[in-house]
Amino acid sequence: MSEATLGTRVALVGNPNSGKTSLFNALTGARQKVANYPGVTVERKEGSAVTPNGLRVSVVDLPGTYSLRARSPDEAVTRDVVLGRFAGEVSPEVLVCVADATNLRLVLRLALELKSVGRPLVLALNMFDIAEKQGIRIDREGLAEALGIPVVTTVAVRKRGLDDLLRQVDALASQGKAAAISTWHEPSAAEIRQAHKEAERIMRTYVKPPLRPDTWTGRLDSVLLHPVAGTLILMLVLFLMFQAVFSWATPVMDMIDAGFAWLGQAVAQYVPDGLLRSFLADGLIAGVGSVVVFLPQILILFFFIILLEDFAYMARAAFLMDRLMGVTGLHGRAFIPLLSSFACAIPGIMSARVIDNKRDRLTTILVAPLTTCSARIPVYTLIISAFIPNRLVWGFANLQGLVMFGLYAAGIGSALIVAFVIRKLIWRSATEPFLIELPAYKVPDPKNVARGVLQRGQIFLKRAGTTIASMMVLIWFLSSFPGAPADATQPAIDYSFAGMIGHVMGPLLAPIGFSWQMAVALIPGMAAREVAVAALGTVYAVSGEDTGSLAATLAHQWPLASALAFLAWYVFAPQCMSTLAVVRRETGTWFWPGVMFAYMLALAYVAAFIVFRVAVSLGA
Amino acid sequence: MRLSDLGKGDCGHIRGLTPEGHDGPDEIGHAELERRLLEMGFVEGARFQILHEGLVGRDPIALKLDDMRVALRRREAGAILVERDS
Numbered sequence: 001m002s003e004a005t006l007g008t009r010v011a012l013v014g015n016p017n018s019g020k021t022s023l024f025n026a027l028t029g030a031r032q033k034v035a036n037y038p039g040v041t042v043e044r045k046e047g048s049a050v051t052p053n054g055l056r057v058s059v060v061d062l063p064g065t066y067s068l069r070a071r072s073p074d075e076a077v078t079r080d081v082v083l084g085r086f087a088g089e090v091s092p093e094v095l096v097c098v099a100d101a102t103n104l105r106l107v108l109r110l111a112l113e114l115k116s117v118g119r120p121l122v123l124a125l126n127m128f129d130i131a132e133k134q135g136i137r138i139d140r141e142g143l144a145e146a147l148g149i150p151v152v153t154t155v156a157v158r159k160r161g162l163d164d165l166l167r168q169v170d171a172l173a174s175q176g177k178a179a180a181i182s183t184w185h186e187p188s189a190a191e192i193r194q195a196h197k198e199a200e201r202i203m204r205t206y207v208k209p210p211l212r213p214d215t216w217t218g219r220l221d222s223v224l225l226h227p228v229a230g231t232l233i234l235m236l237v238l239f240l241m242f243q244a245v246f247s248w249a250t251p252v253m254d255m256i257d258a259g260f261a262w263l264g265q266a267v268a269q270y271v272p273d274g275l276l277r278s279f280l281a282d283g284l285i286a287g288v289g290s291v292v293v294f295l296p297q298i299l300i301l302f303f304f305i306i307l308l309e310d311f312a313y314m315a316r317a318a319f320l321m322d323r324l325m326g327v328t329g330l331h332g333r334a335f336i337p338l339l340s341s342f343a344c345a346i347p348g349i350m351s352a353r354v355i356d357n358k359r360d361r362l363t364t365i366l367v368a369p370l371t372t373c374s375a376r377i378p379v380y381t382l383i384i385s386a387f388i389p390n391r392l393v394w395g396f397a398n399l400q401g402l403v404m405f406g407l408y409a410a411g412i413g414s415a416l417i418v419a420f421v422i423r424k425l426i427w428r429s430a431t432e433p434f435l436i437e438l439p440a441y442k443v444p445d446p447k448n449v450a451r452g453v454l455q456r457g458q459i460f461l462k463r464a465g466t467t468i469a470s471m472m473v474l475i476w477f478l479s480s481f482p483g484a485p486a487d488a489t490q491p492a493i494d495y496s497f498a499g500m501i502g503h504v505m506g507p508l509l510a511p512i513g514f515s516w517q518m519a520v521a522l523i524p525g526m527a528a529r530e531v532a533v534a535a536l537g538t539v540y541a542v543s544g545e546d547t548g549s550l551a552a553t554l555a556h557q558w559p560l561a562s563a564l565a566f567l568a569w570y571v572f573a574p575q576c577m578s579t580l581a582v583v584r585r586e587t588g589t590w591f592w593p594g595v596m597f598a599y600m601l602a603l604a605y606v607a608a609f610i611v612f613r614v615a616v617s618l619g620a
Numbered sequence: 621m622r623l624s625d626l627g628k629g630d631c632g633h634i635r636g637l638t639p640e641g642h643d644g645p646d647e648i649g650h651a652e653l654e655r656r657l658l659e660m661g662f663v664e665g666a667r668f669q670i671l672h673e674g675l676v677g678r679d680p681i682a683l684k685l686d687d688m689r690v691a692l693r694r695r696e697a698g699a700i701l702v703e704r705d706s
Binding site for chain 1: 637648651653654655656657658659660661663664671672673674675676677679680682686687688689690691692693695696
């Protein structure tokens with residue numbers, strides 16, 4: 001058993017936005033571990049703290065919830081851990097119910113529900129400084145007496161009240177009382193009403209309403225939720241976010257790229273030419289590089305998402321976007337992941353965790369790679385510059401730009417249609433109700449934001465990164481083995497496994513107008529979409545750097561219909577191993593990446609087939 | 621009168637829930653919808669004021685419910701019976 005699980009086991013439970021995670025961070029500092037609960041895709045955050053008496057406690061941060069009746073996979077974890085029936089998880093000895101001291105109405109009912117579980121329970125009134133500033137008067141002793149549990153006040157971001165809280169945990173744990181028999185059962189509507197009345201009564205007796213209520217939330221909302229102004233501001237925020245992910249990340253990504261290229265060359269200098277050099281430089285270093293290169297985008301995207309979440313703006317964005325997303329049957333919260341996928345599907349898919357509903361989350365993940373990610377741009381640019389004449393149509397529109405726009409539109413349109421089809425045909429379900437709290441705005445705590453962003457980066461490198469790097473090595477292997485014979489007349493890749501697979505696939509791809517050279521280029525192109533450009537260069541034995549001459553070669557070699565079919569293929573095809581690896585990591589099984597691969601491949605084939613046949617019949 | 625019939629600025633209090641009354645098939649069923657609404661604070665007697673409406677079809681709506689803020693679609697608001705202040 002690991003060190004962190006020694007000592008009293010404490011679980012933090014509370015409403016969303018109660019500052020539970022910042023209390024967890026304050027208690028455990030850097031001593032945290034993030035893992036997954038076995039079998040589900042819910043994150044398990046555990047850390048350790050030391051009480052004033054010098055005892056060690058292990059703290060688990062459970063997903064936020066309004067009740068123990070689970071409505072999402074996250075909430076089911078909270079329920080099962082609290083009730084001590086989560087397989088493979090030792091049940092907590094002390095529960096800490098974390099409450100936003102300025103917003104006690106719903107959490108008091110949750111506290112009553114938690115009491116019926118029978119485990120020792122402490123209520124922590126967090127953000128107590130804000131409550132004091134607003135002039136909310138809470139009779140702490142009265143509240144403790146009425147609830148029958150100790151009540152402490154905390155200010156997580158200033159680390160105030162933590163010792164009090166830990167002392168209470170110690171006291172409860174040292175009483176050594178075995179947990180009473182749980183009387184918890186899923187409450188009926190009548191019982192919820194009853195509990196709410198009781199909570200209401202306690203609230204009226206021991207909590208006096210604020211003398212100086214928060215007016216900022218109302219004032220900000222009148223702008224940020226305004227139907228027109230609010231939507232424009234959201235667009236501006238998203239534009240900034242998109243720009244940041246898209247363009248701020250590029251210089252850093254270029255640096256990383258260059259760094260790994262330099263490293264590859266450095267290795268090449270010291271290692272003699274041959275398999276080992278090729279493995280180190282083109283397989284391993286290039287493989288690790290292809291993981292690290294995503295990091296800037298992921299960090300920037302999560303910086304924005306966590307900042308907006310902590311500021312309490314995310315709920316507003318969901319409100320504003322709900323109707324638009326409703327067309328596809330998705331929740332307003334699906335908007336951010338889909339938009340982020342325009343930069344790269346990987347951070348987009350990782351950010352789908354903001355969606356509570358499991359089916360909505362899966363649907364969003366499945367359609368995310370259809371939106372045109374930045375890695376498709378080099379492929380589109382190459383083919384368009386080779387085949388589409390650079391001229392004006394209808395007097396004002398550039399034909400090349402128009403084709404590019406069409407490819408983007410095809411991506412968006414197909415994402416929305418596929419999302420709709422998945423919901424209607426596969427889940428066969430009506431839409432999940434949209435019912436969310438709009439929390440009061442809060443100034444984000446820089447330390448919590450930084451910790452959250454770094455945690456995301458770490459998770460990506462550790463979990464998805466290992467899969468991505470090993471796939472890159474696999475693709476390198478397929479493209480380099482067996483080596484070309486001494487009297488080779490063709491580029492080396494033709495003699496490799498990738499070449500053989502390409503030749504075998506050739507007849508399958510002939511109906512959509514692909515030559516076997518194109519088929520060969522698709523194999524290394526699985527590493528990442530933009531790699532297809534270099535792969536085409538390799539196949540046609542043209543320097544991959546010089547896309548001008550590559551475009552000329554392609555224009556000479558490919559019929560126009562094949563080129564258009566190739567573009568259609570790239571709108572849909574699952575040509576990105578990293579995406580599949582991340583979907584595996586986020587869904588916890590290879591089943592969903594399998595589904596994604598199959599449906600995208602089918603769409604790509606059909607689309608390329610139609611485009612090719614129509615183009616041929618039109619004389620292209 | 622249902623909450624879904626009201627517009628921005630209207631205020632009043634909650635009289636009860638009729639999850640059966642709201643139209644369209646529902647993924648979660650009537651009993652579950654009722655419990656979720658209760659857990660969000662839509663209990664008999666709670667005071668509300670509609671603060672904001674969405675751009676398209678004035679949907680969803682954001683309201684102050686006692687001392688917290690909640691947003692929901694008009695579809696679900698159709699399950700909430702209210703009495704408007706005159």
